[in-house]
Amino acid sequence: MTTTPDPATAAQAVFVESAEHAGPGEAPEPQQQGKQKSHGQFADMWRRFRRNRLAMAGLVVVVILIVLALLQPVISPYDPYDQNLLNTLASPGGDHLMGTDALGRDLFSGLLYGLRLALLVGLLTMLGSMTLGVTLGALAGYRGKIADGLVMRTTDIFLAFPFLIGAILVVRTFGTGVFQVIIALVILGWPTAARLMRGQILALRESEYVEAARSIGASDWRIVTRHILPNAIQPVFIYSFTSIGVAVVAMASLAYLGVGVPPDTPEWGRMINMGIEQVQVAGKDFLWMFPSAAICLTTLVFAFVADGLRDSLDPKLR
Amino acid sequence: MGKFVIRRLAQAVMVVIAATILLFIGLFVLGDPFASSGDKVVPPETQAILREKFGMDQSLPMQYLTYLGNLVTGDLGIDLNQRRPVADMIGAALPNTARLALIAIIIDVIIGVVAGIIAAVWRYSFWDVLVTIITTLAIGVPTFVIGVWLRQTVSGVWIFPQVPRSFTELAPWYTEVLLPAVTLAIVDAAFIARLMRGSMLEVLRMDYIRTARAKGLGERTVIMKHAFRNSIIPVVTYVGISIGILLGGAIITETLFQYNGVGYLLYRSILQNNNPVIMAIVTFAVLIYVLLSMIVDILYAYLDPRIRLS
Amino acid sequence: MTGSADIDLDGPPAPLLEVRDLRVHFKTDYGTVKAVDGVSWSVNEGETLAIVGESGSGKSVSAMTILGLVPSPPATFPSGDIFLRGRSLLKMPERQQRKLRGSQIAMIFQDPLTALNPVFKVGDQIAEMVRTHQDVSKHTAKKRALDLLGEVGIPNPAVRINQYPHEFSGGMRQRAMIAMALANDPHVLLADEPTTALDVTVQAQIMALLEKLQEDRNTAIVLITHDLGVVASYADRINVMYAGRIVESGTADEIFYSPRHAYTYGLLSSLPRMDQSRQARLQPIKGIPPSLARVPQGCPFHPRCTFATDACLPQVPELMPVDGAGHSAACVHSDRVAIAYDERVTQ
Numbered sequence: 014m015t016t017t018p019d020p021a022t023a024a025q026a027v028f029v030e031s032a033e034h035a036g037p038g039e040a041p042e043p044q045q046q047g048k049q050k051s052h053g054q055f056a057d058m059w060r061r062f063r064r065n066r067l068a069m070a071g072l073v074v075v076v077i078l079i080v081l082a083l084l085q086p087v088i089s090p091y092d093p094y095d096q097n098l099l100n101t102l103a104s105p106g107g108d109h110l111m112g113t114d115a116l117g118r119d120l121f122s123g124l125l126y127g128l129r130l131a132l133l134v135g136l137l138t139m140l141g142s143m144t145l146g147v148t149l150g151a152l153a154g155y156r157g158k159i160a161d162g163l164v165m166r167t168t169d170i171f172l173a174f175p176f177l178i179g180a181i182l183v184v185r186t187f188g189t190g191v192f193q194v195i196i197a198l199v200i201l202g203w204p205t206a207a208r209l210m211r212g213q214i215l216a217l218r219e220s221e222y223v224e225a226a227r228s229i230g231a232s233d234w235r236i237v238t239r240h241i242l243p244n245a246i247q248p249v250f251i252y253s254f255t256s257i258g259v260a261v262v263a264m265a266s267l268a269y270l271g272v273g274v275p276p277d278t279p280e281w282g283r284m285i286n287m288g289i290e291q292v293q294v295a296g297k298d299f300l301w302m303f304p305s306a307a308i309c310l311t312t313l314v315f316a317f318v319a320d321g322l323r324d325s326l327d328p329k330l331r
Numbered sequence: 332m333g334k335f336v337i338r339r340l341a342q343a344v345m346v347v348i349a350a351t352i353l354l355f356i357g358l359f360v361l362g363d364p365f366a367s368s369g370d371k372v373v374p375p376e377t378q379a380i381l382r383e384k385f386g387m388d389q390s391l392p393m394q395y396l397t398y399l400g401n402l403v404t405g406d407l408g409i410d411l412n413q414r415r416p417v418a419d420m421i422g423a424a425l426p427n428t429a430r431l432a433l434i435a436i437i438i439d440v441i442i443g444v445v446a447g448i449i450a451a452v453w454r455y456s457f458w459d460v461l462v463t464i465i466t467t468l469a470i471g472v473p474t475f476v477i478g479v480w481l482r483q484t485v486s487g488v489w490i491f492p493q494v495p496r497s498f499t500e501l502a503p504w505y506t507e508v509l510l511p512a513v514t515l516a517i518v519d520a521a522f523i524a525r526l527m528r529g530s531m532l533e534v535l536r537m538d539y540i541r542t543a544r545a546k547g548l549g550e551r552t553v554i555m556k557h558a559f560r561n562s563i564i565p566v567v568t569y570v571g572i573s574i575g576i577l578l579g580g581a582i583i584t585e586t587l588f589q590y591n592g593v594g595y596l597l598y599r600s601i602l603q604n605n606n607p608v609i610m611a612i613v614t615f616a617v618l619i620y621v622l623l624s625m626i627v628d629i630l631y632a633y634l635d636p637r638i639r640l641s
Numbered sequence: 642m643t644g645s646a647d648i649d650l651d652g653p654p655a656p657l658l659e660v661r662d663l664r665v666h667f668k669t670d671y672g673t674v675k676a677v678d679g680v681s682w683s684v685n686e687g688e689t690l691a692i693v694g695e696s697g698s699g700k701s702v703s704a705m706t707i708l709g710l711v712p713s714p715p716a717t718f719p720s721g722d723i724f725l726r727g728r729s730l731l732k733m734p735e736r737q738q739r740k741l742r743g744s745q746i747a748m749i750f751q752d753p754l755t756a757l758n759p760v761f762k763v764g765d766q767i768a769e770m771v772r773t774h775q776d777v778s779k780h781t782a783k784k785r786a787l788d789l790l791g792e793v794g795i796p797n798p799a800v801r802i803n804q805y806p807h808e809f810s811g812g813m814r815q816r817a818m819i820a821m822a823l824a825n826d827p828h829v830l831l832a833d834e835p836t837t838a839l840d841v842t843v844q845a846q847i848m849a850l851l852e853k854l855q856e857d858r859n860t861a862i863v864l865i866t867h868d869l870g871v872v873a874s875y876a877d878r879i880n881v882m883y884a885g886r887i888v889e890s891g892t893a894d895e896i897f898y899s900p901r902h903a904y905t906y907g908l909l910s911s912l913p914r915m916d917q918s919r920q921a922r923l924q925p926i927k928g929i930p931p932s933l934a935r936v937p938q939g940c941p942f943h944p945r946c947t948f949a950t951d952a953c954l955p956q957v958p959e960l961m962p963v964d965g966a967g968h969s970a971a972c973v974h975s976d977r978v979a980i981a982y983d984e985r986v987t988q
Contacts, residue, residue: 067467169342170349173617175579181601182613186357262473266583269475270598285479293495301483305476316471538755544710546770546821547742560760636805637759 058247061325068321071314078311082129091119093126093279102297111303114284115292120300123279124307130280131261131311134195138260139253141199146206147249153207154214155237165211168204176201180263181272194273198260209252213245247326254319258312265308281308339628343621348399350617355395358606402614408607410600417611420596428585428592430504432577434512439520440570444563446520447527451535451562452554462524469521474580478514478587486510486588496589511588515580519573526569530562537561564634571627575620655727656683657861658707658746658829663721665702665711672934676702678885679721684878686828687855689862691872691893693908694882695930700865704831706731707863708748709738725829744774747822751834753814757806763817764790764802770824789820793850812843819850826858833865848875869908873897878967881905884931884941887960891968899979901963901970903948906978910985940973948974948981 062068081088090110097117105112111120153164171179183197217223218241226240267273268282276283281304288300373381389397401408407417450462487493491510492502534540535558543557544550581594589595593612600608665677677699684690692700705711707723709730723730725745730738750756758766767786771777777785783802790798793816806814815835822830832851836844852875855862864872872879872893879896881889881904889902900906907926928945931937937944939954946953950973958971972978 166342166345166349169346170353173346173350173620174354174613175575175582175616175620177579177582178597178613178616179579181582182354182357182609185601258471258473262475265473266475270583270586271602282475289479289483290495298483301479305479309472309476312473312476313468313471317467320467320470538750538752539758541710542750542756542818542821543758545708545742545748547739547744547773548769549739557758557761561758635760637807 058322058325062321065321065324067317068324071317071321074310074314075318078128078314079132081125082132085125085129089122089125091122093118093122094277095119102292102294102300104296105299112299114300115287118279120284120303123284124281124303126279127281127284127304127307128311130191130274130278131264131308134191134198134264135257135260135311135315137195138198138202139257141195142202142206142256143249143253145199145203146208147210147246149203150207150210151214151237151242151245154211155218155233155241161211164207168207171201171204172208174201176259177263177266180267181270184267184272189273189275191274194264194267197267197273198263202256202260206249206252206256210245210249213248214241217241217245251319251322251326254315254322258315258319261311261315262308281305335632336629339625343625346621347618350621351399351614352395354610354613354617355391355398358610359391359394398610407611410608411605412603417607420608421593421611421615424591424593424596427504427508427590428578428581428594431508431511431515431581431585431590431592432574434508435515435519435577436570436574438512438516439523439573440566442516442520443523444527444566446524447566448531448554448559450524450528451531454532459528462528466521466525469517470525472518474514474518475583475587477517478511478584481510481514482587494588507588507590511581511584511590514584514587515577519577522573523566523569527562527566530565531558534558534562560634564631567630567634568627571623571630574623575616578616578619655724657685657726658863659683659724660703660707661722661724663703663706663723664719665699665706666717666719667715668717669715669934671932674933675699675885675936676716676933677706680882680885680887681721682878682880682887682890684829684861684863686861687859688877689855689864689875691864691866691876691879692882693866693869693872693879695867697884697930697933698882699885699933700882701833704748704833704863704865707829707831708742708746709735710742740774743770743827744825745827746829746831747825747827748831748833749815749818749822749835752838753811753818754806754838756818757814759806762803762805763809767802767817767821767824770821774825785824786820789824790817793817793820793823793854794846795820811839812846815839815843815847816850819847819854823854823858823860827860829861829863830855831863831865834867835864836871837866837868844871851875869896869912881908884936885933886941886957886971888942888972889970890960891970895968899964899968900982901968901975901978902972903946903974903978904942904972905970906982907945907947909982940971948972948977950974 095118097113099117100109100113101115101117103109103113103117105120109119109121111124114120114123149164153161174182179201180194180197183200184193187193187196223236223240226236231240264273265280265282265285268278268280269286270282271286274280274283284304285301288297288302288304292300398408405418407421409415410417410420446462446466450459453459482494485491490506492506531554535554540553540558543553548557578594581592582597583594584590585592585594586598593615597609597612599605600612659681660683661681663677663680664675667674667676680699680703682690682692692703694700702711706716706718707730718731722732725741730741733741757763761769764783764786767789768779768782771782771785772779775782787798787802790801795801795813795816801809801813801817806817809817815838819835830851835851836847839847848871851862854860864876866872869879874893876893879891879893880887881896881902883904889896889900889905896905897909900909904926907924910924911926913923926945931941931944939956940946940949940958943949943953952973958973960969960971961975962969963975970978
């Protein structure tokens with residue numbers, strides 16, 4: 014969050030006198046000017062990103078979460094599926110860090126397993142919908158005409174279904190399972206990425222440097238890969254972080270509604286459902302608090318990272 | 332302008348037709364509501380009788396056309412469970428959902444636009460920082476989790492009815508609708524506030540704002556007339572889209588609060604494989620979305636005269 | 642100056658608009674930006690004063706300060722004042738200042754496309770200007786807008802009045818801006834690069850229009866531009882600004898035919914001239930204007946100056962009278978400049 018006052022920009026706004034020299038003349042950063050040229054745009058983004066404390070904190074937690082998910086088989090104190098009907102609804106503390114659920118399963122182990130599942134689904138969904146969306150969006154944007162019409166009308170159709178409802182219908186059609194959930198989320202998620210990509214390409218296709226590349230006879234392939242994609246990809250890159258959060262919540266929502274993963278899977282949405290619908294014993298709030306906090310934390314940190322990236326891409330908007 | 336509306340209308344009709352075909356295939360071809368599944372065993376003879384009764388023995392294109400024809404005349408079919416007309420079921424649930432969506436939108440637009448304007452106009456002030464912090468948090472927290480927490484902590488307190496519901500006690504509608512509406516509104520309000528802030532900041536940098544000030548207009552007129560009309564355009568687009576998202580989100584929010592709306596009905600129908608009801612509700616949702624995005628486009632053209640020409 | 646209605650009885654007549662030792666500074670992370678640093682000038686009814694300088698020389702900030710549109714903070718005004726008929730503008734409360742904006746002092750801007758609000762009809766924007774300062778009905782204001790559009794030479798004003806800015810061409814938009822600025826017959830018109838964004842043929846039309854309107858109304862025009870060529874035939878007086886200061890001031894003839902500051906010399910040498918029989922070789926000024934947060938020591942122009950010697954370094958040269966009554970320059974080498982210019986012109 015860059016909320017510190019920045020009088021330089023305010024002063025600069027007053028200084029815009031004519032279009033010719035507006036810019037570095039008024040707010041001197043002599044050392045950085047030379048640097049910026051030698052660095053790539055992602056290096057530049059990273060430099061600004063690092064200064065954003067909230068985003069950096071988010072990134073650190075994201076990394077911790079990924080490490081935890083990878084180490085889950087090793088650090089999980091119990092088998093998340095192991096039931097112990099003699100020790101159900103145990104409160105947090107003692108042998109069970111976060112207590113046990115209605116079937117006597119260790120909640121902490123379940124949460125870890127749920128984390129692994131959530132990140133797996135989030136990442137694969139992101140990769141799937143980004144690959145599909147970026148390819149088709151780029152095709153539509155650059156080729157125009159028939160390809161554009163075809164892709165855009167298809168996205169219209171998919172976007173006409175509310176995200177969650179569409180996902181439920183797809184999972185219902187293909188059956189229960191993690192893989193099916195991913196498929197459903199990709200089917201519902203790619204049109205957004207495609208639209209984003211297409212918009213970027215359309216804007217860049219008419220830009221002067223692309224015209225220049227075209228005028229010296231660069232091939233379509235070279236123009237797209239060298240001149241358009243690197244510039245168009247940034248917003249898509251940012252959106253990919255947002256989309257991981259979206260996928261994590263979507264899976265939890267589906268599971269809460271009883272669609273998607275098998276009922277006994279230690280999945281956050283299932284755990285919440287069990288905590289608030291099936292167990293209605295006073296004082297057992299930890300059953301839904303821990304998994305909902307886990308969802309919250311995961312989406313929050315991904316949102317912080319996405320936010321930080323957005324700001325580092327376009328610092329003047331904050 | 333007329334040409335623009337007609338072209339947009341044709342596009343909308345195409346999308347609805349394509350989406351319903353897709354839906355039809357998904358529901359009736361890939362999933363057979365009468366097939367045996369798990370421990371539910373249905374004898375083949377019974378299946379045949381049921382299929383005939385619900386018109387599913389005919390060819391698919393025929394079924395689809397029949398459905399479309401019925402849809403136009405307002406006949407949504409009969410539900411598979413209790414043989415009630417689907418139209419009646421939706422008719423009972425729809426006002427509740429409409430009320431929910433409307434109240435949620437009123438809440439989020441008012442809060443979002445006001446907060447966004449305040450944050451932009453008094454940039455870097457205490458209020459701006461506050462808005463930035465709250466929106467950053469609110470956008471990261473999923474509606475689903477907000478709903479869970481509100482339900483578990485606030486329901487049953489003060490005027491808010493207890494969830495899970497006791498079916499003997501009837502709460503007045505305005506107490507029932509509040510918590511789900513707030514749940515739906517929080518994230519959206521944060522989005523709108525942010526959108527409004529960014530858009531307002533951008534507009535305030537424009538030359539025509541300087542012109543307005545140079546005219547000797549008061550700051551209030553400069554912001555509420557010259558800047559507002561320009562900066563509200565992206566918000567209008569977003570609200571249009573968000574109504575669609577709201578209806579999609581209503582399934583989880585309504586289910587969480589056991590609110591008798593279309594979303595809760597859809598959830599129960601999905602659990603019961605009640606295909607005609609699912610088909611009708613999703614078709615309805617698609618129609619609403621397509622209609623809304625069309626209205627947004629037209630409104631957009633009205634707000635920004637530059638678009639009208641192209 | 643003769644026939645001014647507002648002569649102050651207690652003393653000599655105050656100029657219509659006077660800027661006295663004005664300083665506008667901005668505190669930034671990179672140091673204090675001295676956008677305007679001790680500038681004085683005045684202008685009277687019917688006069689045209691040109692302020693010429695590169696971008697970042699502080700000329701637009703002076704204009705915005707006159708209108709009271711420089712936000713403070715971050716701006717500070719360490720010294721100086723601005724007087725409209727002897728009344729201080731800087732000390733005036735905002736509410737009163739606002740009443741002057743658009744009625745007594747109006748402004749037109751460089752880019753007429755972005756300076757007009759895209760979502761309101763051109764006629765409504767002009768009518769708004771009228772209704773902000775005059776208590777008239779909507780209908781009367783609209784009628785006035787129609788007359789104004791006709792006066793600034795927009796064909797078919799009855800149709801144009803109901804169109805949006807994007808339906809106007811660049812020149813037409815600037816005419817509409819001028820119509821808006823003149824809606825309340827202001828005494829002073831600040832024109833900030835009014836022709837820079839326009840085609841060359843349109844530039845001349847706009848300048849001619851401004852001149853004609855000025856004659857009709859006896860308006861004082863402050864013409865801010867980076868282009869000496871534009872002001873040549875229109876300005877009565879020219880102030881050349883560099884790095885927040887006036888470096889040379891004089892009549893158009895004095896500036897064009899006997900420049901006494903090295904910077905003015907540089908500007909003229911980089912300008913194609915048609916008033917000279919043999920065209921001297923064009924010589925651009927080397928380098929770029931300094932950042933206003935780090936103005937070089939001594940004469941701010943010396944790093945780019947072909948005349949510079951050690952004499953330029955110790956202090957900032959003061960604006961000193963050179964020849965003639967009103968001609969002054971802030972240059973240590975003003976005599977060498979004069980000689981060099983003569984040689985250049987006659988070579």
